[in-house]
Amino acid sequence: MPHLRLLACLIVLLAGCRVARAGDDPDFAVRADALVAPYARSGIFSGTVVVAREGHILFRRAYGLANREWDLANTPETRFRIGSLTKQFTAAAVLRLVEAGRLSLDDPVCAHVPGLPVSWATMTIRMLLNHTSGLPNVTALPDYITRTARLDRTPLETVSLLFGEDLLFPPGSVYEYSNTGYILLAALIERITGRPFVDHLNHVLLAPAGLAPMADGDALLPRRASGYHRADGAWRNAMPLAASVPSGAGGLWATADDLVAWDRALLSGRVLSPASRATMFADGGNGYGLGWYVGNAYGRRLWSHGGFLNGFAAIKDTYPDADLTIVVLGNTETAPAQALSRRLAALVFEAVPDTQLSVSDAVLARYVGFYRIAPRSVLGLTLEGGRLVASITGRGRIVLSPESDRVFAGEGDTRIAFDIEPDGRPTGALLDEGGLVRSGPRIDSAMARRITARRIGRLTIP
Known part of the structure; x- marks a missing residue:
């Protein structure tokens, strides 16, 4: 009988090991949604995400709209x-x-x-x-x-x-x-x-x-x-x-x-x-x-x-x-x-994220310029040492890191996505600052000066 009780305890302990394994965390879906949701909140991401291990679904969720004209939501069954x-x-x-x-x-x-x-x-x-x-x-x-x-x-x-x-x-x-x-x-x-x-x-x-x-x-x-x-x-x-x-x-x-x-x-x-x-x-x-x-x-x-x-x-x-x-x-x-x-x-x-993304200076240089993101607010972009640096009217500088060739992240929850034509020209930008989402077209430096007027000292405009 003591041996049977010991065997039963071992079975319970071994069963518990599976719960502790990476990817089997019952809170994984909550953490995965917390990762994806900020991208969906701003509209930068709209679609479906599935994470599966050993044939078991760890996370499966849809975000945003499948059709914007009809206001139809994406689902996990969307093609x-x-x-x-x-x-x-x-x-x-x-x-x-x-x-x-x-x-x-x-x-x-x-x-x-x-x-x-x-x-x-x-x-x-x-x-x-x-x-x-x-x-x-x-x-x-x-x-x-x-x-x-x-x-x-x-x-x-x-x-x-x-x-x-x-x-x-x-x-x-x-x-x-x-x-x-x-x-x-x-x-x-x-x-x-x-x-x-x-x-x-x-x-x-x-x-x-x-x-x-x-x-x-x-x-x-x-x-x-x-x-x-x-x-x-x-x-x-x-x-x-x-x-x-x-x-x-x-x-x-x-x-x-x-x-x-x-x-x-x-x-x-x-x-x-x-x-x-x-x-x-x-x-x-x-x-x-x-x-x-x-x-x-x-x-x-x-x-x-x-x-x-x-x-x-x-x-x-x-x-x-x-x-x-x-x-x-x-x-x-x-x-x-x-x-x-x-x-x-x-x-x-359970590792440090490694996206291994790099964007060439030639592509980054296309984004340098100014974007009107509100009636009196301008987003300015410069290229410094191979990194895009953003300055926003009335705000300090933000050094950006690429998440794709058109989406860049800064400190905290700041994220910028660029509007790009098929020939590679950027025509606008979307700025998400922790849930405050603003967007607008690309503008020239003269327009940027007029928009910012008295706050011009906060932007570097040649």
């Missing part, structure tokens, strides 16, 4: 554009074709897609997958925003727009991220299978694994979110984008739950063989596998990809050794998806 998260599905579909013996990663692309330019002859399927093909980005075409992005085309028709362009470098010699390569992969999949790209994903990749079908933008999608950007200090509908244009590079829509289920299926072996999965996550020397960025965070392996596309920002971070998946899907271009995801991971691991 979002997932942008470049599409690439991991495209890569998995190609690896399944390899498993079926229908192609090899080192096959020249032209062996399966006839009619490509002669200069592309040495370009292999693997080079498309790991961004070493030399293909320029279709998004860099001069008329991409005004014409190319607005017209429906097949994947091969989109790629053909680059047939007259020079390669950026000899195939296989340099890494440079290219959406064009993944659009060409969608064309390759269609050529080999005889199915439209999304149909092939659903019937051959997702359905056998027991996963919900993915959708492209042509379908009538229940609970579809609208995408938004800001211009001149006000919310606008995102720029139009034909559903077919991003294709295998960024054409899918999904819920956060869909992406968590995808991770579970992929990591459990229901989608790819162990050998194919190892190939997918092998670092080719550039921090990129096949459709995934591969690296480390918080002392653990991290497999990740973000997505940014006309009114939407997304990320899915997978920590395979911790069986942890974090999904952030937003329907505003201001959503700092990566920063949110990495900070949520820090909560799980």
Whole structure:
């Protein structure tokens, strides 16, 4: 009997250990919401967040509006554009074709897609997958925003727009991220299978694994979110984008739950063989596998990809050794998806947040200038030692740190999000000071002088 009582005590103690493990904190959802809520309060973030570990949901919540015109709220079941998260599905579909013996990663692309330019002859399927093909980005075409992005085309028709362009470098010699390569992969999949790209994903990749079908933008999608950007200090509908244009590079829509289920299926072996999965996550020397960025965070392996596309920002971070998946899907271009995801991971691991974000001086320099945030108040930005520094009428200086390439945080609860046009021009700013939210357009120095009038000494205006 004493031994049985001792055994019972040990069982109770061991059961208690699970509660104490990082990520099993019953207050985790409260702390996660406290992290995300300030971004939603100001409108910088609108979307859905899910944190899942070992198949159990630790946090699942929606914020903001799916449709601003109809005042419809986002829900966990809302569908979002997932942008470049599409690439991991495209890569998995190609690896399944390899498993079926229908192609090899080192096959020249032209062996399966006839009619490509002669200069592309040495370009292999693997080079498309790991961004070493030399293909320029279709998004860099001069008329991409005004014409190319607005017209429906097949994947091969989109790629053909680059047939007259020079390669950026000899195939296989340099890494440079290219959406064009993944659009060409969608064309390759269609050529080999005889199915439209999304149909092939659903019937051959997702359905056998027991996963919900993915959708492209042509379908009538229940609970579809609208995408938004800001211009001149006000919310606008995102720029139009034909559903077919991003294709295998960024054409899918999904819920956060869909992406968590995808991770579970992929990591459990229901989608790819162990050998194919190892190939997918092998670092080719550039921090990129096949459709995934591969690296480390918080002392653990991290497999990740973000997505940014006309009114939407997304990320899915997978920590395979911790069986942890974090999904952030937003329907505003201001959503700092990566920063949110990495900070949520820090909560799980009880670690100091490490967002590992850097923004080039060239991008920071665009924001230097003045923004009218109230009838008599101006936000001024300068660049000092590689950091943006804000000064607000009647206030001191605030040194800012990037949370994305358009959202910056200062001391306390201060946060600034910039309105950016597709050509990179900032046209306005949103300032959140601990719940006091103000926004307005970019102005010139003469206007800034007139607005601040007697308080001019508080701003540095050349």
